[in-house]
Amino acid sequence: MRPDFSKGLVPAVVQAEDTGKVLMVAYMDEVAWDKTRATGRAWFQSRERGLWEKGATSGNFMEVVEVRLDCDFDAVLLRVRAAGPACHTGAESCFFNEVG
Amino acid sequence: MRPDFSKGLVPAVVQAEDTGKVLMVAYMDEVAWDKTRATGRAWFQSRERGLWEKGATSGNFMEVVEVRLDCDFDAVLLRVRAAGPACHTGAESCFFNEVG
Numbered sequence: 187m188r189p190d191f192s193k194g195l196v197p198a199v200v201q202a203e204d205t206g207k208v209l210m211v212a213y214m215d216e217v218a219w220d221k222t223r224a225t226g227r228a229w230f231q232s233r234e235r236g237l238w239e240k241g242a243t244s245g246n247f248m249e250v251v252e253v254r255l256d257c258d259f260d261a262v263l264l265r266v267r268a269a270g271p272a273c274h275t276g277a278e279s280c281f282f283n284e285v286g
Numbered sequence: 287m288r289p290d291f292s293k294g295l296v297p298a299v300v301q302a303e304d305t306g307k308v309l310m311v312a313y314m315d316e317v318a319w320d321k322t323r324a325t326g327r328a329w330f331q332s333r334e335r336g337l338w339e340k341g342a343t344s345g346n347f348m349e350v351v352e353v354r355l356d357c358d359f360d361a362v363l364l365r366v367r368a369a370g371p372a373c374h375t376g377a378e379s380c381f382f383n384e385v386g
Contacts, residue, residue: 187385197297199308206306208299211361223385256380257373261311263381273357280356281363285287285323 190259191216195231198262200240200272202279203251209272210280212240214262226250228264246270290359291316295331298362300340300372302379303351309372310380312340314362326350328364346370 189196195213202209212230214222217237221229228240228248241247252265273280289296295313302309312330314322317337321329328340328348341347352365373380 187383197311199299199311201308208301208308208363211297211299211356253385254381255383255385256311257375257377257382258380259383261380263308275357277357280358280361281354282357283287283355283359285353285355 187255188216188259189214189219189255189262191219193260196260196262198228198230198264200228200248200264200266203265203267207279208281209266209268209278219262222250222264223253228266240272241269244270244274246272248272287355288316288359289314289319289355289362291319293360296360296362298328298330298364300328300348300364300366303365303367307379308381309366309368309378319362322350322364323353328366340372341369344370344374346372348372 198214200209215231218229218231246269248266248268250264250266254263271278298314300309315331318329318331346369348366348368350364350366354363371378
């Protein structure tokens with residue numbers, strides 16, 4: 187079972203396996219998908235960075251515990267164990283901006 | 287505080303407020319964002335359907351309890367109370383495809 191990449195990159199929601207917290211959203215292409223599946227760690231693709239492994243810079247790798255696809259195969263849900271903060275700001279989750 | 291729509295549609299992750307389950311991913315433009323903020327219910331934008339309110343067809347509206355933006359303002363997290371299944375298939379969550 188694979189995402190449908192025919193329309194381009196597919197969003198991947200990253201959720202902490204223990205707390206259920208949504209940590210970040212990033213994007214996958216086929217290469218990032220295959221790397222994630224092969225290594226058990228989260229890999230993504232972006233226009234700015236190209237192919238990148240989460241944690242390669244920060245050391246905060248993400249161990250993928252569960253992978254799910256949505257009903258039409260154009261979104262990915264990764265349930266992970268994160269070695270540290272998901273956000274480059276040092277926050278546990280990138281979603282730290284609460285809209286009042 | 288608003289998402290950055292300068293690069294186009296922004297993904298919105300919908301999470302059940304009570305269980306923490308990730309229910310679906312859809313997209314917002316400025317109009318969908320403003321409608322969501324004004325009504326307290328989830329509105330989205332898609333290439334296929336244009337502007338749509340979640341639940342307008344099914345009756346399963348989503349009451350928005352909390353809105354968050356990520357660190358670079360290009361992803362939205364909606365924490366919601368859903369009146370019924372999030373998925374058009376009748377599943378509670380669209381992410382019912384577990385990848386083995």
